[in-house]
Amino acid sequence: MRIDGRDYRTIWLDESGSQDPADARVRVIDQTRLPHRFETLTLDNSDEASRAIRDMAVRGAPLIGVTGAYGLALAAAADAGDAAIEAAYEKLLATRPTAVNLRWGLDRVKALLLATPVAARAAAAFAEAGAIAEEDVACCASIGDHGAALIRDAAEKNPGRPVNILTHCNAGWLATVDWGTALAPIYKAARAGIGLHVWVDETRPRNQGASLTAFELLSEGVPHTVIADNAGGHLMQHGMVDLCIVGTDRTTRTGDVCNKIGTYLKALAAHDNGVPFYVALPSSTIDWRIEDGVANIPIEERSAREVTHVSGRAADGAVTEVLVTPEGSSARNWAFDVTPAKYVTGLITERGVCAASEAGLRGVFSDLAG
Ligand SMILES: CSC[C@H]1O[C@H](OP(=O)(O)O)[C@H](O)[C@@H]1O
Numbered sequence: 001m002r003i004d005g006r007d008y009r010t011i012w013l014d015e016s017g018s019q020d021p022a023d024a025r026v027r028v029i030d031q032t033r034l035p036h037r038f039e040t041l042t043l044d045n046s047d048e049a050s051r052a053i054r055d056m057a058v059r060g061a062p063l064i065g066v067t068g069a070y071g072l073a074l075a076a077a078a079d080a081g082d083a084a085i086e087a088a089y090e091k092l093l094a095t096r097p098t099a100v101n102l103r104w105g106l107d108r109v110k111a112l113l114l115a116t117p118v119a120a121r122a123a124a125a126f127a128e129a130g131a132i133a134e135e136d137v138a139c140c141a142s143i144g145d146h147g148a149a150l151i152r153d154a155a156e157k158n159p160g161r162p163v164n165i166l167t168h169c170n171a172g173w174l175a176t177v178d179w180g181t182a183l184a185p186i187y188k189a190a191r192a193g194i195g196l197h198v199w200v201d202e203t204r205p206r207n208q209g210a211s212l213t214a215f216e217l218l219s220e221g222v223p224h225t226v227i228a229d230n231a232g233g234h235l236m237q238h239g240m241v242d243l244c245i246v247g248t249d250r251t252t253r254t255g256d257v258c259n260k261i262g263t264y265l266k267a268l269a270a271h272d273n274g275v276p277f278y279v280a281l282p283s284s285t286i287d288w289r290i291e292d293g294v295a296n297i298p299i300e301e302r303s304a305r306e307v308t309h310v311s312g313r314a315a316d317g318a319v320t321e322v323l324v325t326p327e328g329s330s331a332r333n334w335a336f337d338v339t340p341a342k343y344v345t346g347l348i349t350e351r352g353v354c355a356a357s358e359a360g361l362r363g364v365f366s367d368l369a370g
Helices: 046-054 061-078 082-093 100-114 118-157 184-191 208-220 229-237 263-273 358-364
Strands: 011-014 025-029 040-043 163-167 196-201 224-227 243-246 250-252 257-260 277-280 309-313 319-323 336-339 346-349 352-354
Touching: 011 061, 011 118, 025 061, 040 046, 040 061, 046 061, 046 082, 061 082, 061 100, 061 118, 082 100, 100 118, 118 163, 118 184, 118 243, 118 277, 118 346, 118 352, 163 184, 163 229, 184 196, 184 208, 196 208, 196 229, 208 224, 224 229, 229 263, 243 257, 243 263, 257 263, 263 277, 263 336, 346 358, 352 358
Parallel strands: 163 196, 163 243, 196 224, 243 277, 277 346
Antiparallel strands: 011 025, 025 040, 250 257, 257 336, 309 319, 346 352
16 A cells, blocks of 8 residues: 555565575564554564564564465575474464464465475475465455445445444554455545545554554545544444444354454444444455354463553654553453354455355355365
C-alpha cells in the first residue's frame, strides 16, 4: 500500500545485487514502532526471523506465514543440511502457536527443501517464499474484490449515508504482504467511490487497532473513528454499525473462527442486534484438520506486561511504556478467542463469499479440503 506517496509491502528481499542466496537479506516493516515511527528491520538469519515473529515486529497470520517461509530460506542459506533445516523449522514454528499460516508456510518450504538437492536448496527456498508472498498479495486483492461487493450491497440498502463498518484488531495490509484481509474490501470499496466509515476497535492490550489499523486508514484517507473495545455493542444496539468485518488467525473446516481476543464478544453483540458479521481470510488460514475450534485451537498466552503496561508517544515525542496497574497486581494475557461458526454470517475468501460451515468451505475449496 502507499505511504507518503511511496508503495510498500510489509516484507521484501533486499536485493543487494548478489545472486548468491547466502547474501540474501529479508527486510520487514518494524510494526512495534508504528504509528509513531516508520522503521524497517533487516533479517539476516532464521533466528532473527523467529525473533521478529515472536516480538511481533511482524504480525498477522498471512505475514507470519510468509516471514516463516523466508526464515527457513535464510536457514538454508546458512546450512542446507537436513538437520539444520529441521532445527530452524521447529524454532520458527514455536514462535507463535495460533496462526495456522505459520505452519502452512513452513511446511510448504520444508517439503520443497527436502525434495531438492542440497546445493540448490537455498535458491529454491527463497523462490518459494517469494511465490508465497505473491500468492498472498493476489489472494488478498481478491478477498477485497469479493468483500467490496458486500459493502456495495450495504450502500444500496442505506442510500445517502456512508456504510458503517466495525473492525477489530488489525487485519489490514500490515497483517499480510499487501491489501490485507478484513481491510481489503474497505480499500477496494473506498477506491471505487463507495461512501464508508470504519469503527476501529482499539484492541487492547497491544492496541493493534488504535495503532496499526488507524495508521493504515489514515494513510489511505479512509474515514474512521477509533473506539474503546467495549463500545462496539453499544454502537450496534443503536443502529450505528451496518456490518462487521474481521480477520482470523485460524478457521476450522467447520467455520469456527479464531481471531484476536475480543472478537467473540463482538460476534455475540452482532448476533444479538442482527448485524452481519463477516470474516475475511485466505485459504492458507483454514485448518482442515480441526472441526471444533473452541476445543482444539491453541490460544497463545502472551506476557502479562502487555496488559499492565501501555506503550505510546510522550509529549516530548519519546516512544515509551507506562504502567497502568498497581505494582503487585497480577495480570494474564490471552491473545485470541474462538467465535463459533453459528455467529459468523459468512467467510470472505479469495474464491468468493461462503457460509461458515464445512459445506460452505468444501463448496469453495474442494481441491484443498482433502
Ligand atoms: C489477517 S490476519 C490478522 C489477524 O492477526 C492478528 O493477530 P496478531 O496481531 O496477534 O498477529 C489479529 O488476530 C488479526 O485479526
